[in-house]
Amino acid sequence: MxxxxxxxxxxxxxxxxxxxxxxxxxxxxxxxxxxxxxxxxxxxxxxxxxxxxxxxxxxxxxxxxxxxxxxxxxxxxxxxxxxxxxxxxxxxxxxxxxxxxxxxxxxxxxxxxxxxxxxxxAAFGLTEPGAGSDAGGTRTRAVLDEETGEWVINGSKAFITNSGTDITALVTVTAVTGTNPDGSKELSAIIVPSGTPGFTVQPGYSKVGWCASDTHELNFDNVRVPAANLLGERGRGYAQFLRILDEGRVAFAALGVGLAQGCVDESLSYAKQRHAFGHPIGDYQAVQFKIADMEARAHTARLAYLDAASRMVNGREFKRQAAIAKLQASDAAVVNAREATQVHGGYGFMNETPVARMWRDAKILEIGEGTSEVQRMIISRSLGL
Structure with a gap:
């Protein structure tokens, strides 16, 4: 069993x-x-x-x-x-x-x-203005100065979470550090402590959602850090961040499930309080079925992330399952947020209500840590297509 x-x-x-x-x-x-x-x-x-x-x-x-x-x-x-x-x-x-x-x-x-x-x-500097899902488009470069024993970094990163708070200690930056034998870019990961000269954190973005989280563009102008700040092996940055993203997608899926379930919580509470035509709106089948479908989406997505997480902690292959969990959870979050707003009617469109925040927060779950299209690509490739 x-x-x-x-x-x-x-x-x-x-x-x-x-x-x-x-x-x-x-x-x-x-x-x-x-x-x-x-x-x-x-x-x-x-x-x-x-x-x-x-x-x-x-x-x-x-x-x-x-x-x-x-x-x-x-x-x-x-x-x-x-x-x-x-x-x-x-x-x-x-x-x-x-x-x-x-x-x-x-x-x-x-x-x-x-x-x-x-x-x-700490933050993870991967995405750039011209390189998101396509990591091969990375333009940030790091050159090892043999005389000083320092990496010299130039470039920029975009949409980096936790990168500009008063307590941000470092950003791990992916950068081109050379050329591979096949002519492709050699990518490596380098630790850049906050406050390093030439490392500039731009003002925070004006975002649709996640408005209480920290997100910035980062610029690197002849930033110098010790050679010892290389994270992992030189040239293994691409493989490293793929593994990190696989793990992160499991956690991201759990976050999406939480939002989807929160939409159920808020809708249930509201459906019992709000009266229309002499009855709580939860007495009407149209609302009941809507909330039932929301619960089913959250439950199914939860099973997907539990499967991926279980595989991961037990040392089993989990890449496909992580992509499935992330895809299902983000979809459940987006649909449930829309439906919860509908259950709340006009109140759901008011920013002071939790479901309004959830509606604004949900969409990024189909984009961050690998778009839904990337998840489908991972799943189809794992099936041999």
Whole structure:
């Protein structure tokens, strides 16, 4: 028999994060969202709860858990707000995990305790104005100055999460460091600490959603960092970030499921309160069926991410399952957000309601960490097409 129960520890984690999301995040996040302000106080509290160290070993300040624990926490946070959830997701999946997976022991011991405590954030500089899904279009370059033993970096990155906060400690940057024997670009990953001369963080974007998360364009003008800041092997940057994105898609799927389930939560509550023609609107079959379909989408997407996460933590191949989970969860989030807005009627179009935030936040889930088209490409290739 297949058992989808999570066990006592994960259920305890779920309950703890759910309480934090409802009691601490929900009452204040709308104000942060409307002001486009980063919720430093909430991030600090998440750090004290150990959430930023969930899947990382205790020797580096982590909680000694795994990606399934991270996914459970992300789902519960996103049921209330996606900005705070993506801050955690990117802080771990794209910030700390590259250091843990590919860093030297010195790099791990220097950076990870700060990141797992939530005292600092790290970002992952992959996307560029002309290179998103097509990493081969990367133009940022890093040249090794043999005389000084430093990398000299020039270029720019776009749409980078957690890259410009007051507590951002570093950005891991992918850059062209040479040419491969077959003529393709040699890509490597390099750690650039915040405040390095020539490294400029541009003003934050005006975004449709995720308005309480931090997103910036980054510029690198003759930025010099030690050769020892190379992350992993030279020329392996492409393979490294593919693995990081595979893992990140599992976490991203959990975030999408949280948003989809949050739409169910809000719609159920509203359907019981709102009366029309003498009855709660939840008494009408049209509303009942709409909410039933929303629940089915969230449940199905949850099973997909649980499968991908289980495969991952057990050392099994999970690339296709991660793509499926991300595709299903983002679709469920977008459709459920639209339907939840419909259930709420005019109130769903008012920014002070949670479903309005969810509607604005949902679309990026079909774009970030690999578009839906990229997920379909991964799935079809894995089938031999």
């Amino acid at each position: 297949v058992d989808f129960s999570l066990g006592e520890d994960l259920e305890a984690l779920r309950a703890s994060v759910r309480e934090f999301a409802h009691d601490v995040v929900a009452p204040v996040i709308g104000d942060y969202y409307e002001r486009h302000a980063f919720p430093y106080d909430l991030v600090r509290q998440m750090g004290k709860m150990g959430l930023f160290g969930l899947p990382l070993p205790e020797e580096y300040g982590g909680m000694g858990g795994d990606y399934l624990a991270l996914c459970v926490a992300l789902e519960e946070l996103a049921r209330v707000d996606s900005s705070i959830a993506v801050t955690l997701e990117a802080g771990i999946s794209l910030g700390a995990m590259p250091i843990f997976r590919y860093g030297t022991e010195d790099q791990r011991r220097h950076w990870l305790p700060k990141l797992t405590s939530g005292e600092a954030l």
